[in-house]
Amino acid sequence: MNSSSKIKDKQYRYKAFISYAHHDIKFAKYLKKSIENYKIPNKLRNKYASLPHTLKGSIYFSKEELNTSNILPREIKAALKFSENILVVCSHNSRKSRLVYSELNYFKQEHGHSNILAVVKDGKVPDILPLAIYENEQNKIEPFTVFSTKNENKREALLRVIAFILEVDVADLLESDKPIKNRAKNRIILLLGIFVILAIYVYKQYTPKLTNEELKIVNHEISLLENQLSSKDNSEDEIDSLSTALTQLQEFKKVKKDTIKYFNSSKSTFLKDGKLIYDKDGSTAALTFFDSYSEKLEKEIEARKNLIEAKIYIEKGNLEKANTFYEKAVNIHVNFDNIYSYALFLIKQNKITKAEMLLEELLEVKLPADNKADALNLLASLYSKSAMFDKAEKNYIEAISIREELVREDAVTYNSDLAWSYNNLAILYEKMQKYKDSEEMHLNALNIRKELSKNKTEEDIFNLSSSFYDLGRLHRINKKFEDSKMMFEKSLKIRRDLVEKNPKKYTPYLVNTLDELALLYTQNDAAQKAETIFNEALEIRRKLYLNNTLKYSMAYYDTLTNFYTFLKNTKQDLKADTLYKNSNKY
Known part of the structure; x- marks a missing residue:
């Protein structure tokens, strides 16, 4: 017209x-x-x-x-x-x-x-x-x-x-x-510069040193930018953009090598997508892709800045200010990382309802399968805390279905996550008093963790001890004394070995197992064994309590109360009174 x-x-x-x-x-x-x-x-x-x-x-x-x-x-x-x-x-x-x-x-x-x-x-x-x-x-x-x-x-x-x-x-x-001859190539380099800016901002506080090989990578990128800047075909806007990217790359030399890994992993996906579009539809279509990617990255960078600000204020203890920056990040760029991080922050502040709303909104967006499973799991845990067990069960089952499919594609990456999903559903069924279903899920998790423990990583071995511990608790509730004892003893053995390697990290978990095993013995008239284990557990609890009163006070007094009750029930009033008097010293 x-x-x-x-x-x-x-x-x-x-x-x-x-x-x-x-x-x-x-x-x-x-x-x-x-x-x-x-x-x-x-x-x-x-x-x-x-x-x-x-x-x-x-x-x-x-x-x-x-x-x-x-x-x-x-x-x-x-x-x-x-x-x-x-x-x-x-x-x-x-x-x-x-x-x-x-x-x-x-x-x-x-x-x-x-x-x-x-x-x-x-x-x-x-x-x-x-x-x-x-x-x-x-x-x-x-x-x-x-x-x-x-x-x-x-x-x-x-x-x-x-x-x-x-x-x-x-x-x-x-x-x-009409694009100038090198415009598509310029835009690729410009977008790489934006990745570098993001990497610099996130990692600028780390040790400023690169290896020789990494330095070669950066120098090569700088050389490309310098060559592009020397071209007579550049527009004024492109000269400005390329100059900015060059400056940032030069600053990038001062950043820790972890940044290079981040930069290279981001760059490879970006370039791969861009090349596919270029090969299929030509340079004009590629330019459109780079334009949209640039706008997305600008938002991502701005949101990431606000996330970092939020974490800084958390460290300072200013949670109100941290909340403000989290909200800014979510409003600027709606993605999984931003909303999931904010939801975790809200949960720690016991703002469960708002966290639930955020996660429910997140699940309305199309997410990668692994991210969706993470969101479903976290939301299910909130539903469980709020006693909305039917909703929690539905979410856990959906997360398991997703992770089972992911395991079929890549067992090495996703088996551990699937074990956690089984474990979470098992604990939910325990709350719902569906003990048979709970045992089935615990065994699913245990079987996976037995295989993973063959890798002999500290995390996999600890997770195996947790499955033994959880099954021990379930069997104790169901009065299966021998099964419970066997599970707790397996957990105890693993956790004693872990404490030898890292006492600060694993001692609290060791004493949890001791507490449960002591309670098991009290229920089965094994008074001497129960007393021995209570003594060991209380001594460990006391040391943890004296080291960090705020963190460990409740656990210390729980063990103390259980031991005192046991002594009273077994007619050892003098020991019980002495225990009570000694506790007043702390």
């Missing part, structure tokens, strides 16, 4: 209104985002002086469904009235859509039969054009331009839509948009 046929007698709030059937919402979102993210070339501005500074916020997009009365909501009517153009997403879905029909008719009432652009998503013209396109006094098809993602270059099709909205000649826009 020529710009001369457009109406120019009123002020408009929006450059265009997107009308679509709700089955086409994904395409409509893509169209809105692509138009608003388009940076108008300076070369085009030189020819068309009245072009807007930006297209951000210039496209109206509604998520509302039309009610059964065919009456458009007031907000949609207002948007149509103050939109200069209407972009009608045409597909088999929109052909008979009441919403599209009503929006198009209302637009024509307000603006006449001009300023309409048919954006063809799929199907053949005119078969898929909405019926309202035809309805005018001559019963002819309204003027339209076809945007086809199948039959044309996608970038060029988008530019034709933008030319229509900006009222410029398509040929002028296509010419102005």
Whole structure:
């Protein structure tokens, strides 16, 4: 459509209104985002002086469904009235859509039969054009331009839509948009620079030293940037961006080698995706990918800064300030890491309801399978704390289903996570007094951990001791004395060995096993064994308590109370009284 046929007698709030059937919402979102993210070339501005500074916020997009009365909501009517153009997403879905029909008719009432652009998503013209396109006094098809993602270059099709909205000649826009020879390569390097900036910010406080091999990697990247800067084809914007990236890479030499690992792992995925797009659709499509990636990274960097600020304030003990920065991070960039970290923070502050809401919202977003399982597990644990056992069970089972599938693909990576999911569900079933189901889940976890313990890592060996401990507790509750004793003794043996290697870390777990074993003996008339173990447990508890009173006071007094009760029940009143008097010294 020529710009001369457009109406120019009123002020408009929006450059265009997107009308679509709700089955086409994904395409409509893509169209809105692509138009608003388009940076108008300076070369085009030189020819068309009245072009807007930006297209951000210039496209109206509604998520509302039309009610059964065919009456458009007031907000949609207002948007149509103050939109200069209407972009009608045409597909088999929109052909008979009441919403599209009503929006198009209302637009024509307000603006006449001009300023309409048919954006063809799929199907053949005119078969898929909405019926309202035809309805005018001559019963002819309204003027339209076809945007086809199948039959044309996608970038060029988008530019034709933008030319229509900006009222410029398509040929002028296509010419102005032509990428310079090295632009795609420049953008790759620029985006690598952004990764470096993120890495520097996160790791800047670490030891500033790189190995010779790592230094070669950085120097190579610097050399690439310097070569690009020397090119005569660079625009002013690209020179600025490349210079910034070069400066950051030079600073990067001062950062600890862990940053290199982060940088390389991020870079490899990014470059792989970019190369696939470049090979399949060419440099123009690759540039679009890099543009969108750049915007995403800017948000990620800003969100990461706020997460770091939150952690700094946690260390300072200012939890209110930390909460403020967590909220900023989540609002800037909604992703798994941000929301999951914030939820964990809220749980520690006992703000369970808010943490539940955050995780429930997170699970409405499409997540990688392992992240979804993590979120389901954490939310299930909150439901369990709130005694919402049915919800907790449902989430744990779904997480297990996901992790079982992941284990089939990569057992080495995901077996430990699956064991934890079985363990969590087992503990839930114990609370629900479903002891048979609980035992089954504990045994599932135990079998996995036995295999993992063959790796002989400290963590895997400790997790095996935990499975023995949990099964010991379950058997004690169910009065299976011999089974319980066997499990506790296996746990005890492992934990004594771990204490030899790392007493500070594992002593609290060792004494937990001693407590449980002592209680088991009290229930089975093994008084002498129970007393011996209580004495050992209490002595360890006392040392922990004296070292950190706030942390270990409750556990110390629990063991003390259990031992005192045991002595009273076994008619050893003098020992019980002496124990009580001695405890008052601490």
